[in-house]
Amino acid sequence: MRPLVESETKIVFDKLANYLSDLKGLIAPLDDGDRYVFRLNHSRVYYVRLSIANLATSISRDQLLSLGTCLGKLTKSGKFRLHITALPILAEHARYKIWVKENGAQPFLYGSNVVKAHIGRWSEDCPEHSGCVVYSMSDVPLGFGVTSRSTADCRRLDPTGIVCFRQADCGEYLRDEDTLFSGGA
Amino acid sequence: MAPTKTVKNKHAANGSGIRGSKTSKMGPKKDNVIMKSKNNKSNPSHASVTHARGRPNIAELLKVRKKKRVYSAKELGIPELNMITPVGVEKPKGKKKGKVFVDDRESMNTILAIVQAEKEGQIESKLIKARQMEEIREARRVEAAAKEAERDAEFSNTKDSIRKGGKKRRSAFRYEPPMEGDIKDYQVTGINATQPKKKRVSFANE
Secondary structure (H helix, E strand, O other): EEEHHHHHHHHHHHHEEEEEEHHHHOOOOOOOOOOOEEEEEEEEEEEEHHHHHHHHOOOOOOOOOOOOOOEEEOOOOEEEEEEHHHHHHHHOOOOEEEOHHHHHHHHHHHOOEEEHHHHEOOOOOOOOOOOOEEEOOOOOOEEEEEOOOHHHHHHHOOOEEEEEEEEEOOHHHOOOOOOOOOOOO | OOOOOOOOOOHHHOOOOOOOOHHHHHHOOOOOOOOOHHHEEEEHHHHHHHHOOOOOOOHHHHHHHOOOOOOHHHHOOOOOOOOOEEEOOOOOOOOOOOOOOOHHHHHHHHHHHHHHHHHHHHHHHHHHHHHHHHHHHHHHHHHHHHHHHHHHHHHHHHHHHHHHHHHHHHHHHHOOOOOOOOOHHHHHHOOOOOOOOOOOOOOOOO
């Protein structure tokens, strides 16, 4: 387990900035004087309290399975892939949001993209190819994705047209149970 | 008093003691003392002679000559070759070895501010582009609607004019039978104009 180097930090922040409106809140000091830091172990990036990260130094790299919140994985090609485990952090400071109706929640949780017919509400002035968090109508975050078109373009779309390409959904907790915390995913 | 040596096997010192053995054939050794060779004795006397005369020894001179000065490429003025130095070979001095971690809040904040500014710029440009495209589309739509309205108005005008002047037009198009004198003309120029007769050649009946 080690802190991120500058290039890695930039890549991680770059990805997070697609989804979050305010990144500074991530590393702001807490009331008890503690703060959150980013740690890397087995090419996975964790978002963890500094005090817990310091405690975790007593555990060897091989033995350490996970700590704090797993944000995602740094791939060998130098990109960062967000995991569904990062959803609570993304949902808290999301820049663009999409609410899906009851009939659209299940297809999304089974791994489908969001089509226009399933959309209940959406954020205005959302450009194309920007990250958005998908919620149910009762404001429960279900996953996140990337918009296929801008909001204005989506209005002209037919009901079966894709509005948001899925990136991760809560169904992955079951579907990718074996590889989510360790292994190839 | 000199220390006395204890010899465990005195035959072993001068071979094995067996008659036909290898060591017995080699001949007797006087002692385990290494003797100086005669040549060694003669050389120092030689050297001492030359030193005495004040001349440098030839061997020494040769040794001195062999020591050549090694010139660096800079001293010789050789142009530098355009060589590729691998990434790991050049090691900057005075720098930290290995990875430089970003763990303090200040450096993290700097990176964060840069990234966020970049992203904001990208999103802003996307939004501006989308708005411009939307404006263009809206203008086109308005133009198309205006053209459609114009065409509709023209069409309705035409219909109205047809309705109002219907009788006149109908009479203009109505068929009126020609007068007697004009029949020939009419046949040539009118609707039922007959084609002119062709010249025919016929043979007299036999």
